[in-house]
Amino acid sequence: MKIDISTSSPIQLPRLSVRALPRSLPPVANETIGSFVARLAFVNHINCRDLIRVLAPTCRSQLRAPEKIVRLHLLAGATGIKSTHLAYALPEIRGQLLDQGVSGLKGMTIAGHPNRIHPACRLCMGAKNVVGRVSVWRRPDQNICLRHGIWIGRDVTTPADQFCVNDLPEMLQAQRRHGKLISRYGHRAVNYHYGHAHNIVDVSSRLPSPTKRWSRMLYFFEREKVERLPRSYSSAAMYPEAVALTNILISPYWRHSAVHGSPIEQDKFFRHIQLKDLTNGPPNLDRSLWGWIREHQPQPWRHTGQQFLDLRTHLRSPVAE
Template identity: 35%
Template sequence: MTKTSRRSWRSAPVKRLPRAVRLVPDETLRSYLARLAKANHLKSDDLRLHLAPDLTPTSRTAHTWLESLAIASGASIDVLCYALPELRDQHPALHLLSLRGRTIAGKPNTLGFACRRCMAARGIFTPVERWTRHEHNVCVRHQLWIGRGLVQADAQFSVAALPEIVRAQSWHLRLLRRHGRSWVYRAFLDADMIRSRWMAYKLWHTVAERRQRALTTQPLWRGHPATHAALYPEVVGLTSLLASIYWRQRTLTDDVHELDRFYAAVHSRVVPDYQPTGYRDHLVRWISDQRKLYDLAGLLDLVHTDTPRETIESTPWKA
């Protein structure tokens, strides 16, 4: 396409493009537009200007995208809004869509990439950027790490040699079903912070270092995708305790035997060589902070330890 014809095409009325591309749930708008442009041998910027010719780059609204994108792609407005979360706010009858439980664009979700092997199986061979929930870390079917720390799709790596990481993904999903997403999300953030502090002090490193060596030559390093993968079974194991009312109650009573039972559960579910270790142990600090919060709120006296004991699941590193 020459410069002149490109300019006139940009300002022409929007028509259906010759080639459609398959929609992927939770894909970002820029990713979908890039795939649609590539399939039709267009530049992404040209396609954007064609869909919204009268607006400046900073003022192109999703509303304009939605109507013109439906024409250009051949997909209905409803179908586009279900698949592409960024477009939903501009739907003319949003209340009629069934959006409960669907992934939203923005926090607490983050940008990530769909499993490249799952995409290839659907005939999609370019990276698919999508809005990712905190529990989306491993493609269980392909045993690929697709989650935290990754900044590009082709950096996804196999965790097949470490099946406990794949099992941790399944365990994570079970926790969501049992306790609900928002509660597990908060417990996961706390567990991740505690495990990261342990790493900073090189506490209970043995198992995590072995996993890291199986994945990369790099040492354990916060933010590195291999480190996220190496620590994932322990973070999920700790999440299971922090999300459990039964185990939380053990940390809030004055009965030292109950607290010892909690620490024994950390030993069995999280790190096999765990022992509470003074001020450097961020789990000890976390428990102390929780007790202060309950005390300030006047709730400490209301804590009972008679909640029925939940089923003890196998630890993620065990077969």
């Protein structure tokens, strides 16, 4: 008997299913798939690689990248949790839910650049009775856990790098101010200018100097009573100045004064930064700050009126749009 392939309907392969694990646990918001699978294997006393083989039966050779091969419906069957709930909590497999036509994901944290993988707040995990290390995707503006006053942002690679900043009110105020900037200007613009501001403050005050950053560093050394501190302390010490400088760089008024203004207006821009004490030394001699100004000045190869459009088109938003 011959079958006409051109007219016959495509073969429907059976949908694979798995038996539910003896013990399930809910994922943490924005948790990495690798972290969730590892915790799931730990509480069920099975090997993590064996569990990945079950959740990704067609890709046995890519066990080092579970976020690319774990199937959402198999993970739902193994945990007993609805696919929708898992996809909303795990950014790396959320795309499998989009293939099913599910909407309502606007504003949710995405997996990949510009977001980074950091340990979840240790106090939040302790309050939820979560055992083991939890890694989450965190946006560039998420640096302090306001619920517990813990630094969880840049240069935090292990839970031991997290530390309390409740005794520094300007740190908590900077985190709230960072959020207000995003509400006003959007994620793309704030992330772009915050990256420049962070670099300007870092280069300016990297070495010991009479700056607010090093005043906080001395306070941290005295408080912790140690000779060496993790790098996360240095990043946190300059966070208020980085956010304050971001507020200036993103302002249309100050940006116009620095980029297109007259020498008098440009001098007013530098004096404003010096008055805020955001850099070490005269701001008009700061090479990093001048680099930001030159990047925004009209270039011969750019079309008129497209000076800032390029910044919005080639940068990736940290949230789904």
